[in-house]
Amino acid sequence: MSLYIKTNRIFNPVRQYSWLFTLLVGLGGLWYPRLGLLVLPVMVSLTTLAMFKGRYWCGNICSHGSFFDVLLMPFSRNGQIPKLLKSPVLAWLFFAFFGWNIGTKIGRVAGLWGTMEFWDRLGFIFVSSYLMVMIVGGGLALAFSPRTWCSFCPMGTLQVLSYRLGKLLRLNGATDAKVTVANQDMCHTCGKCSRVCPLQLTPYLAFSDNNQFEADVCIRCSTCVLNCPAGILSLNPQDEAIQIKEGTSSEGYEHRVEIAATLADTRDLAPDVREFTFKLQEPRIIQYTPGQFILVKIQDEPKMYRAYSISHYNKEKGELRIAVKRMPSGYGTGILFNNFRKGMSVTLEGPMGHELVVDKTAANVLLVAGGIGVTPFLPIVEDIVANAPHVQEVTLIYGVNQRSEFLYDDEFQRLQAKYSQFRFIKVVASDETWQGPKGFVTDVMKDMDLSSSTIYMCGPKPMTNAAQGLLAQKGVQETKVFLESA
Ligand SMILES: Cc1cc2nc3c(=O)[nH]c(=O)nc-3n(C[C@H](O)[C@H](O)[C@H](O)COP(=O)(O)OP(=O)(O)OC[C@H]3O[C@@H](n4cnc5c(N)ncnc54)[C@H](O)[C@@H]3O)c2cc1C
Ligand code: SF4
Ligand code: SF4
Secondary structure, eight states, X not given: OOSSOOOOOOOSHHHHHTHHHHHHHHTGGGTOGGGGGGHHHHHHXXXXXXXXXXXXXXXXXXXXXXXXXXXXXXXOOOOOOOHHHHOHHHHHHHHHHXXXXXXXXXXHHHTTTTSHHXXXXXXXXXXXXXXXXXXXXHHXXXXXXXXXXXXXOXXXXXXXXXHHHHXXXXXXXXXXXXXXXXXXXXXXXXXXXXXXXXXOOOGGGOBOTTSBBOOTTOOOOOHHHHHOTTOOEEEEOHHHHHHHHHHOOOXXXXXXXXXXXXXXXXXXXXXXXXXXXXXXXXXXXXOXXXXXXXXXXXXXXXXXXXXXXXXXXXXXXXXXXXXEEOOTXXXXXXXHHHHOOTTOEEEEEEEEOOTTOOOTTOSEEEEEEEGGGGTTHHHHHHHHHHHOTTXXXXXXXEEESSGGGOOSHHHHHHHHHHOTTEEEEEEESSOTTOOSOBSOHHXXXXXXXXXXXXXXXXXXXXXXXXXXXXXXXXXXXXXXXXXXXX
């Protein structure tokens, strides 16, 4: 179970193909050394750009970075970068050594100035350095993590130096787009930003008061931004970060607290789904609204939680339940299924979230669930039938692949039998023995009149994407659609 996740880092054609330049110089230069002279404009460009945008070059243009990410990542062990190689001391020492080495080599060929040989010998200095990066950086990429080299690359350190100078001269206030979190209370502390980060940085543990990640080694690659499950990250200069901070509402997160609990019980709901029942110790009572989720701490170092929808909360007993689906090679679910034992102490954080908090003034409510995404809807339906007299009809469409995957079926059937305003529709994608509706949730939704419905969806991304597409086609206003991906 690796902590670090191999994920796409190629977001544009430059990142996709700039590795060709490394091969051209590093290998082509063995036959035609003057190709190495192409490195000179590269060095000037990256140093100038860094003054305004930090290590943006490394994350978005660098041909070595592209070589590591595109060609070597598929074969990398993708393990932890050794602490020593991430040490700033090593980076500065290596920078000094590299500078001295290149400087003395240039000094040696300077005597040939004015001859044809000068350009060949000068070019070859850079060809050999590109070849060295390919061999050493490539070896480290395979043995540890694709971008291990970038932790101490002298060109990266040169950019840090130029960036600091730009800061000193106040040149980069408007151009320096740093990782920005919209609201720190909304962070799930899941660590995914760190698990996908090419340099294995930990932005989620180091946001400043301005909600920015200030590390000048960050290569501004956007990988964390595009992978954050809470969708709260962006790359922005400081002024915009302040505007985002001031303009982001904390609604649904204002009652987030740390909770000391014990694991009172576990129950297997399906071969790969386990229900965990927690007894809250301190505080014993939480300000929970149906539809919200809770964070479960899975480890201390580095601090990491996982988000789970609350499937049941009993205020009197101080009891809270979640249902967890084990993911193939999932890091957090591996810990929850293997290490969480009845009676152990557990740290929770929450409750939080507002996407699935139902508007009880709506005339009709449609709930759309896929797989494990059904869990928040059990307390939601219980709450609507008991406490929302304005809601005339609440319908749950629940889609799974195989009929054996339905969760909380008895509970939903009981609610349907007892409350005439609740309709429960089950749909199965691929099970010949299933007599009910077949296909996807969208096959049921397409024939429904949704003009007066407020819609809440929870499930895998492909399901929520398809349902959103259908709702747009049917002309349902976006303001009446709310979703959470599970
Ligand atoms: C608001 C919210 C509510 C949620 N509610 C629930 C809920 O009620 N129940 C529930 O079960 N889940 C829920 N989730 C999902 C949950 O938070 C976790 O994301 C889920 O349990 C998986 O965690 P993990 O650490 O095991 O998976 P991860 O390790 O993060 O893996 C996620 C995926 O990436 C893949 N992966 C892992 N490692 C690698 C690698 N090295 N290379 C390539 N791919 C890899 C895995 O196969 C898996 O498919 C919710 C999420 C959110 C945001
Ligand atoms: S913190 Fe984000 S933007 Fe910075 S290097 Fe890591 S993944 Fe890229
Ligand atoms: S990826 Fe997780 S830890 Fe990082 S900012 Fe997003 S929610 Fe927070």
